[in-house]
Amino acid sequence: MTYDLKLTGGTVHLPGGPAKVDVFVSGGRIAAIGGSGDAGETIDVTGLDVLPGVIDSQVHFREPGLEHKEDLESGSVAAVMGGVTAVFEMPNTNPNTDNEGAILDKLARAHHRMWCDHAFYVGATGQNAEELRALERMPGTAGVKIFMGSSTGNLLVAEDEALSRVLASGTRRVAIHAEDEARMNERAAEYRINGDPSSHPVWRDDESAMLATRRILRLAREAKRRIHVLHISTPAELELLAQHKDIATCEVTPQHLTLAGEEAYAKIGTYAQMNPPIRSGAHRDGLWHWMGQGVPDVIGSDHAPHTIPEKERAYPASPSGMPGVQTLLPLMLNHVAEGRLTLQRLIDLTSAGPQRIFGLVRKGRIAIGYDADFTVVDLKRRWTVSADWLASRCGWSPFEGWDLTGKPIGTIIRGRTAMWEDALVGTAQGEPLKFEGTEFI
Numbered sequence: 001m002t003y004d005l006k007l008t009g010g011t012v013h014l015p016g017g018p019a020k021v022d023v024f025v026s027g028g029r030i031a032a033i034g035g036s037g038d039a040g041e042t043i044d045v046t047g048l049d050v051l052p053g054v055i056d057s058q059v060h061f062r063e064p065g066l067e068h069k070e071d072l073e074s075g076s077v078a079a080v081m082g083g084v085t086a087v088f089e090m091p092n093t094n095p096n097t098d099n100e101g102a103i104l105d106k107l108a109r110a111h112h113r114m115w116c117d118h119a120f121y122v123g124a125t126g127q128n129a130e131e132l133r134a135l136e137r138m139p140g141t142a143g144v145k146i147f148m149g150s151s152t153g154n155l156l157v158a159e160d161e162a163l164s165r166v167l168a169s170g171t172r173r174v175a176i177h178a179e180d181e182a183r184m185n186e187r188a189a190e191y192r193i194n195g196d197p198s199s200h201p202v203w204r205d206d207e208s209a210m211l212a213t214r215r216i217l218r219l220a221r222e223a224k225r226r227i228h229v230l231h232i233s234t235p236a237e238l239e240l241l242a243q244h245k246d247i248a249t250c251e252v253t254p255q256h257l258t259l260a261g262e263e264a265y266a267k268i269g270t271y272a273q274m275n276p277p278i279r280s281g282a283h284r285d286g287l288w289h290w291m292g293q294g295v296p297d298v299i300g301s302d303h304a305p306h307t308i309p310e311k312e313r314a315y316p317a318s319p320s321g322m323p324g325v326q327t328l329l330p331l332m333l334n335h336v337a338e339g340r341l342t343l344q345r346l347i348d349l350t351s352a353g354p355q356r357i358f359g360l361v362r363k364g365r366i367a368i369g370y371d372a373d374f375t376v377v378d379l380k381r382r383w384t385v386s387a388d389w390l391a392s393r394c395g396w397s398p399f400e401g402w403d404l405t406g407k408p409i410g411t412i413i414r415g416r417t418a419m420w421e422d423a424l425v426g427t428a429q430g431e432p433l434k435f436e437g438t439e440f441i
Contacts, residue, residue, distance in 0.1 A: 001037045003026050004025050004039060005024070005043070005415050008046075009045055010046060013051050013343070021033055024037055027415075029372055049376070049378075051375045051377060054084045054085060054350045055088075055354040055363065056303070057298055059303040059325050069310075069393060071393065077391045079116045081422065084116060085116055085418075089119070091123030092147070100135060103120055103141060110430060112430070113428055114430035115418050115424070117413060118430055130165070136438075137170075139434070144166065146216075148178050148212045158182070163215075176227050176228065179275065194314065194315065197272065204276060214240070217244050234283060242290070251297065251298045254299065254331040255278060255398070256278065257331075260281035260284050262281055297353050301328040302324060303324045307395070311396075323394055329377070330408065331404070334404040336379070337405035381406060382404070383404060385400050387400055
């Protein structure tokens with residue numbers, strides 16, 4: 001039999017574990033694992049590891065309206081350069097992605113401009129709650145996103161009554177930015193110090209996060225609605241969420257797992273500013289404790305780029321957010337190299353986990369019938385994050401100059417190579433993701 005593509009010589013990470021087998025692709029899907037056969041294209045991956053395609057379930061690509069920071073094309077280039085095969089993109093654009101027309105507009109903008117597969121969140125507001133039941137079922141939607149605390153943009157649902165109406169409208173899992181707006185407003189004048197970004201986690205403190213997480217768990221249980229709490233920054237939240245696994249899943253970011261506030265604010269200042277904040281080294285170590293207990297369900301980058309002139313503004317005029325989609329996998333591979341987690345656990349957090357939580361169709365594992373999405377990595381490659389490697393339009397990374405072990409070598413999406421050895425291959429061929437519980441495309 002002749003196939004379209006054959007990956008040969010590598011260690012392939014199957015649902016049952018790693019195996020030295022060849023993988024064959026036909027029509028964009030995995031057609032055979034092991035055995036023999038000819039193919040129109042053969043890629044020798046000897047000495048490399050073939051992972052299921054990495055899925056980043058939280059990125060902000062800033063289009064429409066904020067294209068000076070990033071757009072769907074440039075953000076997706078950064079994704080595939082970092083080994084990411086699919087992304088869920090957030091709704092705090094200008095205008096917001098909070099109605100049918102805005103979702104259709106993003107899908108049209110993305111069509112074969114985005115290099116990776118993609119889905120778009122619809123943003124919840126106090127005005128569109130009753131429409132969300134229909135909006136979340138549109139093709140190419142990742143679900144509903146709620147901002148309980150203000151961040152970039154003007155999407156905000158802070159009051160219990162409005163939150164309850166949003167949670168009552170629909171059935172898919174709802175993504176939550178959990179920071180308590182009222183507490184942060186009360187603390188701003190006293191604890192947010194002009195010119196001092198290290199005051200950011202003092203102002204947006206642990207209790208701001210915990211209050212919101214407690215509230216949304218209570219409201220979700222009352223509404224009988226499953227939720228997904230994003231970018232957890234405190235160990236106490238993970239301890240709490242571990243008691244509510246029937247209704248809540250959660251995400252951690254590479255930034256919160258890697259940076260410590262005592263060092264980051266002193267070294268890079270406002271470039272370390274994000275919401276929720278980079279906290280102390282003790283917080284970082286606490287997140288790793290709960291990682292070891294299996295509590296986080298996914299790793300998301302919260303890629304949220306701003307330009308260098310914007311980030312250079314004096315705190316708090318500087319915007320919160322940092323790029324991260326391109327460094328998600330390299331940072332986590334470095335943590336694997338340093339023994340903080342296993343490669344098997346990383347695969348669960350970046351492919352099987354997103355598939356399981358959000359009901360992705362034909363994604364998340366290397367198995368016959370699934371899309372031929374592969375992230376090819378060199379676990380032993382030692383390298384330095386350099387400016388010329390970064391693809392995001394914002395032009396910077398808090399991890400520039402870092403020495404890492406483990407690097408993405410290739411990004412293959414539905415059997416098409418999008419990146420190989422730091423170079424784009426072919427043309428943009430990204431397609432909308434499909435989910436259980438949505439209308440068929």
